[in-house]
Amino acid sequence: MSGKELPKQEKRRWGRIETNIADLVSGVKENKFSSIARAISMVEDEDPLLRKDILRKIGTSATKAHVIGITGPPGIGKSTLIGNLSSGMMARGITNGVLAIDASSPFTGGSLLGNRIRMQDKLRESHVFMRSLANRGEKGGLSRSAIGAVRILESAGNQEIIIETVGAGQADLDIMNLADTIVLVLAPGLGDEIQAIKAGIMEISHIFVINKMDREGAYFAMKDIEDIVSMDDHSGWKRPVVGTTSNDNDSYNGLIDAILSHRKYLEMSNSLSVKRRYMELETALEDEINETITSKLKKKLLEEYVSGKGMGHDRLDDDPFSIAEDLLKNFLEYSIE
Amino acid sequence: MAAGKNQSSSKQRPPKILLAKPGIDGHDRGVLVLARAFRDAGMEVLYAGLLPTPEEVIDTAVNEDVDVIAMSLLNGAHLTVFKRVADLMKERGIDDIALVGGGTIPEEDKPALEALGITGNYGPGTPLSTIIEHVRKRAAEAREKKMGQD
Numbered sequence: 129m130s131g132k133e134l135p136k137q138e139k140r141r142w143g144r145i146e147t148n149i150a151d152l153v154s155g156v157k158e159n160k161f162s163s164i165a166r167a168i169s170m171v172e173d174e175d176p177l178l179r180k181d182i183l184r185k186i187g188t189s190a191t192k193a194h195v196i197g198i199t200g201p202p203g204i205g206k207s208t209l210i211g212n213l214s215s216g217m218m219a220r221g222i223t224n225g226v227l228a229i230d231a232s233s234p235f236t237g238g239s240l241l242g243n244r245i246r247m248q249d250k251l252r253e254s255h256v257f258m259r260s261l262a263n264r265g266e267k268g269g270l271s272r273s274a275i276g277a278v279r280i281l282e283s284a285g286n287q288e289i290i291i292e293t294v295g296a297g298q299a300d301l302d303i304m305n306l307a308d309t310i311v312l313v314l315a316p317g318l319g320d321e322i323q324a325i326k327a328g329i330m331e332i333s334h335i336f337v338i339n340k341m342d343r344e345g346a347y348f349a350m351k352d353i354e355d356i357v358s359m360d361d362h363s364g365w366k367r368p369v370v371g372t373t374s375n376d377n378d379s380y381n382g383l384i385d386a387i388l389s390h391r392k393y394l395e396m397s398n399s400l401s402v403k404r405r406y407m408e409l410e411t412a413l414e415d416e417i418n419e420t421i422t423s424k425l426k427k428k429l430l431e432e433y434v435s436g437k438g439m440g441h442d443r444l445d446d447d448p449f450s451i452a453e454d455l456l457k458n459f460l461e462y463s464i465e
Numbered sequence: 466m467a468a469g470k471n472q473s474s475s476k477q478r479p480p481k482i483l484l485a486k487p488g489i490d491g492h493d494r495g496v497l498v499l500a501r502a503f504r505d506a507g508m509e510v511l512y513a514g515l516l517p518t519p520e521e522v523i524d525t526a527v528n529e530d531v532d533v534i535a536m537s538l539l540n541g542a543h544l545t546v547f548k549r550v551a552d553l554m555k556e557r558g559i560d561d562i563a564l565v566g567g568g569t570i571p572e573e574d575k576p577a578l579e580a581l582g583i584t585g586n587y588g589p590g591t592p593l594s595t596i597i598e599h600v601r602k603r604a605a606e607a608r609e610k611k612m613g614q615d
Binding site for chain 2: 161162164166167168169172173175232233236237238239241242244245252257258259260262264288390
């Protein structure tokens with residue numbers, strides 16, 4: 129950003145941040161929680177220059193992370209499950225980090241980030257970094273911060289990155305595109321609920337979990353899902369159905385095994401992080417286009433208008449939209465030839 | 466690209482605050498009302514849960530990179546516990562998270578808390594709007610420190 133003309137105050141701000149960014153990046157690489165936290169905030173801030181700067185300096189990482197998306201209806205026990213899943217992985221020596229996404233109010237933009245309470249004790253014990261992100265009701269924005277946050281957690285040396293969402297709405301489905309493995313959490317007694325979500329998230333899930341296995345009807349729920357899965361096309365990944373209950377830590381071993389074998393499956397077919405890299409490139413391109421082309425092209429076309437190449441001030445009475453359309457059309461014809 | 470700059474700074478994320486009762490005090494009805502009020506005021510709100518230690522509160526605040534820790538106690542231990550949080554923050558060199566207090570705090574204890582940098586210290590019956598306004602002001606100060614604007 130050295131070549132950019134910034135106002136004086138901005139320049140000073142950037143000066144401070146730039147010296148800090150070097151420390152921040154080395155902190156992230158050492159898995160220092162305070163540095164990771166601050167880096168994620170910078171990515172969340174929706175400042176394209178800042179985001180680009182920090183993600184670039186973080187660069188690529190030696191660890192190749194596998195992203196797990198945990199989704200399911202509200203109140204099903206996703207957060208508690210993540211606490212147990214994450215600490216279970218740590219016990220097996222698999223480093224991991226957690227991102228939990230909560231909805232923002234569409235009216236005020238405020239948000240209650242409540243996922244942390246259910247998992248914080250387990251995560252603290254196992255020394256796992258966890259961060260809550262508000263979805264801010266904006267799909268592009270959330271994917272951007274989530275993409276950045278995943279990259280930051282990856283470069284901190286996490287082999288597994290767990291993302292929690294409610295799994296409803298376009299914004300959440302976008303996040304699910306980041307995930308290599310999608311885990312759908314359900315519970316006994318949902319009945320019609322299972323029917324309702326069958327068409328959407330059910331199709332893209334790789335692993336099914338029946339949580340609260342201590343409840344009545346748990347085995348029926350498991351059988352329901354197994355019936356659906358048995359109708360899958362049998363080439364490729366066979367989608368497992370596992371049961372968990374938070375009273376029994378051992379019940380999470382089946383889930384961890386299923387996740388690890390899906391990872392292995394992806395690695396063998398060379399498709400680990402393929403979707404994520406594509407998304408990263410897509411947003412980077414979008415930022416780059418917005419930043420460079422939009423501003424440069426706008427400037428050029430305005431100059432053209434003022435200098436009056438063929439259509440100068442004699443069009444003062446025209447409506448601005450047709451002038452803009454003509455300017456762009458002219459430019460495109462000109463440059464494509 | 467001054468124009469782009471302006472546009473992006475307007476998109477700064479909302480104030481993020483952590484509500485905590487960092488002591489032996491399980492009466493959290495009040496703090497839950499506040500959580501709702503802060504949310505409705507457009508902030509991103511975290512609640513530290515029941516009975517966290519001061520260390521846990523600070524860890525959460527750091528990992529979530531909040532702007533304000535809003536502490537509440539109704540058990541009379543504010544001079545000990547709020548001070549412990551302030552001391553720990555100083556020890557760890559954290560100067561860009563603001564501390565505000567509230568609960569049943571006698572008038573004569575307030576100067577001591579203010580001296581530790583713990584402001585507000587509102588009691589029962591304070592209008593929510595007063596509390597929200599104060600927290601928003603402290604959050605803006607903390608955010609400026611984080612962004613390195615002095």
